[in-house]
Amino acid sequence: MSEPRAPHEIATVACIGAGVIGGGWAAYFLSRGLAVRAWDPGPGAGDRLRRTVDAAWPALTELGLAPGADPQAITLHPTAAEAVAGADFVQESAPEDLELKRSLLAELAAAAGPGVVVASSTSGFPMSDMAVAAADPSALVVGHPFNPPYLIPLVEVVGGRDSAPWAVDAAAAFYRHIGKSVIEMTRELPGFIANRLQEAIWREALHMVAAGEATPEEIDRSITDGPGLRWPVHGPCLTFHLAGGEGGMAHMLDHFGPSLKAPWTRLDAPELTPGLRDDMVAGAGRSAGGRPMAELVAERDRAVIAVRRAVAAARAAGDRA
Amino acid sequence: MSEPRAPHEIATVACIGAGVIGGGWAAYFLSRGLAVRAWDPGPGAGDRLRRTVDAAWPALTELGLAPGADPQAITLHPTAAEAVAGADFVQESAPEDLELKRSLLAELAAAAGPGVVVASSTSGFPMSDMAVAAADPSALVVGHPFNPPYLIPLVEVVGGRDSAPWAVDAAAAFYRHIGKSVIEMTRELPGFIANRLQEAIWREALHMVAAGEATPEEIDRSITDGPGLRWPVHGPCLTFHLAGGEGGMAHMLDHFGPSLKAPWTRLDAPELTPGLRDDMVAGAGRSAGGRPMAELVAERDRAVIAVRRAVAAARAAGDRA
Incomplete structure (x- = not known):
């Protein structure tokens, strides 16, 4: 060795x-x-x-x-x-x-x-x-x-x-x-983790353009002015933990679970088994690090405001240049 | 009426x-x-x-x-x-x-x-x-x-x-x-635009947790410390325009096109027809608004730095509270 x-x-x-x-x-x-x-x-x-x-x-x-x-x-x-x-x-x-x-x-x-x-x-x-x-x-x-x-x-x-x-x-x-x-990572997975997630977005976007369902500009703005503002601070799992309100991920999965069956993307959803539900709830709990929901919400709000300002300033600096 | x-x-x-x-x-x-x-x-x-x-x-x-x-x-x-x-x-x-x-x-x-x-x-x-x-x-x-x-x-x-x-x-x-x-939007589409994109990420994430390929925490960090830092400033299409370097979206599609066939997500890709390729290239051009690549790169860099600082400050403010 x-x-x-x-x-x-x-x-x-x-x-x-x-x-x-x-x-x-x-x-x-x-x-x-x-x-x-x-x-x-x-x-x-x-x-x-x-x-x-x-x-x-x-x-x-x-x-x-x-x-x-x-x-x-x-x-x-x-x-x-x-x-x-x-x-x-x-x-x-x-x-x-x-x-x-x-x-x-x-x-x-x-x-x-x-x-x-x-x-x-x-x-x-x-x-x-x-x-x-x-x-x-x-x-x-x-x-x-x-x-x-x-x-x-x-x-x-x-x-x-x-x-x-x-x-x-x-x-x-x-x-x-x-x-x-x-x-x-302890096991090989094509695309690793982040590119699998990014590629899922990208393929859905390409499908939408190919089908005439949205333009590239609409797709971009739907992210930059929408969920993209949350993702630098909370990833997809913690984001949905907050979407559940005071009930967190558990409420979110129980409330929005049926939408997993809805044709909201071309990607079929996995079966939301009790085991998967519990894994997601436990993972959200670990990501939250024991912090109460109000603290997570306050963190997200501070971050989203700061991110919006940061992006606006970065764009304005280009306009002045 | x-x-x-x-x-x-x-x-x-x-x-x-x-x-x-x-x-x-x-x-x-x-x-x-x-x-x-x-x-x-x-x-x-x-x-x-x-x-x-x-x-x-x-x-x-x-x-x-x-x-x-x-x-x-x-x-x-x-x-x-x-x-x-x-x-x-x-x-x-x-x-x-x-x-x-x-x-x-x-x-x-x-x-x-x-x-x-x-x-x-x-x-x-x-x-x-x-x-x-x-x-x-x-x-x-x-x-x-x-x-x-x-x-x-x-x-x-x-x-x-x-x-x-x-x-x-x-x-x-x-x-x-x-x-x-x-x-x-001029036509109805289940999940509209942003939720279709977000749902594609979410379903791939659920599949990965269900298959033991990644934990919710790894998924969240792969976004917050990875592509999530770009999405408040440039959406998925403009992001990949920049990934193409000086050749932009056209180079990106020609270079990474084959990875559309790779098993990088469970979502099958559309056929990258010449028409779809041209639509994506034209869309990226419109999103770029005629700005040269160097200006787009500078904008992204300013924004990513500011976003990183904004998120770090928002997290630190919570730690002090």
Whole structure:
């Protein structure tokens, strides 16, 4: 077994692929005071990467840079193997093409030093499917960010069948160390968690446009001026806990349960068994952390007001620019 | 044909049903300087309504009250017909039970004065299904809010088969007049727009909990720390326009199109026909309003930073309380 790098020992990260996601990762790593070694075979990749980092830097500065953070601490290399040489962590953000990921991850696993994790930004491929060409897949894990990786905290971490537990743990520890909100999944699931939820919305939206039921603009406004204002503060489960009023999730499920059978989306609902009902009620209770409903409502109200103002100010700043 | 009330002529609103939604509507109407006549047959409804209004008032004050807004300008009445007498607009927020809605809306339509709209807060029933018991269903429309109605701007307005065009237009005009973000739908669709999208997320979440794939807490955090941070500023379509980088929605669909076939959610995707692709690209272009990608990215970044800070401050204020 390799000795994994401890999070604070990681000083240099290789960014393999420097598009929207890879470039966003590079900007974030730089902002945390790390050095970045990049590779991207696309034409003009170096210029594009520079633009991505420069565009992100004001936001990262506003959020607070780590001591020593330097937007110039980035080098572009002619091969992936050269970019990986000497790196303490590898973040792969190549195009979402399974065959490409398979051969690239095999190459990265071979080039990475002992104890160096190779994390893939894949939006949904299980690592068990991507790792098949690697001679030693033990250091390969999924580290799935959200766009833009320099601002959205979530990273979903999950290993494949042949990933070593140390690699999964080291990836999660590193991401947490640099300020990410990590969900460490114990089983592989296509699309992980957040993309499954986001994809459900997206597919329903595409169906609605295809059927002439709504326009993309109506869909967008229905979210930005509607439930989207609640989701930064309370996720779907806690949101519906509050929708139940003083009776919380239990009342909500008992009251709106029948609408699960209604044709409100093209996705069929699961059977609302007593067991599922109880799991949702217990989960809402844990998410609420024992706080009384009035406190949750007050928190949501403060947050929604602040979010509305924040978005309005961000839009107005653009209008003035 | 009745002469509809012009928005500025509406001074008194009847709130039929005073639970979480009806009480939230009442608080909002009061904050806009309107008087409210309420009816709710439940035990303790008066006290509950008072608590709902009092809990919402600090938030409404913070957002800015209309001149003359008075949290005491609300009366509770022993019958629905009495609450509706003299009201210029009726908002029905009874439990989500089709038979109950049918008989109640028939009663409200009969009791309302000429030119007075009766709007239902139903979460998803089409008005054509709810209006069947009314002798004259012309004034019956859907005016679907989001919880809490006093903070979330979106209201979806749509008529049924027998709704009069004047009633649909008058409802939309009134809601806009009092500061709501109105989507006026031209065809009935179960769940309207936003609830179809929200329900798709919710059903996928329930499936995941039922299958042991994720916990409610993981689901909530995957949204609050992930895509939920983007949705108050850019809806699902504009979000994916930005995910395409400089190539926008067109690049995104061409690059991630294959993932529509991946098992990323239990909802089957539509066929991504050239027509649907072009509709999405054109819609993203209209949503972007001709603004270059760099400007959209800068707007999103400003907003996400501000939203993160707003939520953190709202949570910290609770911890201090």
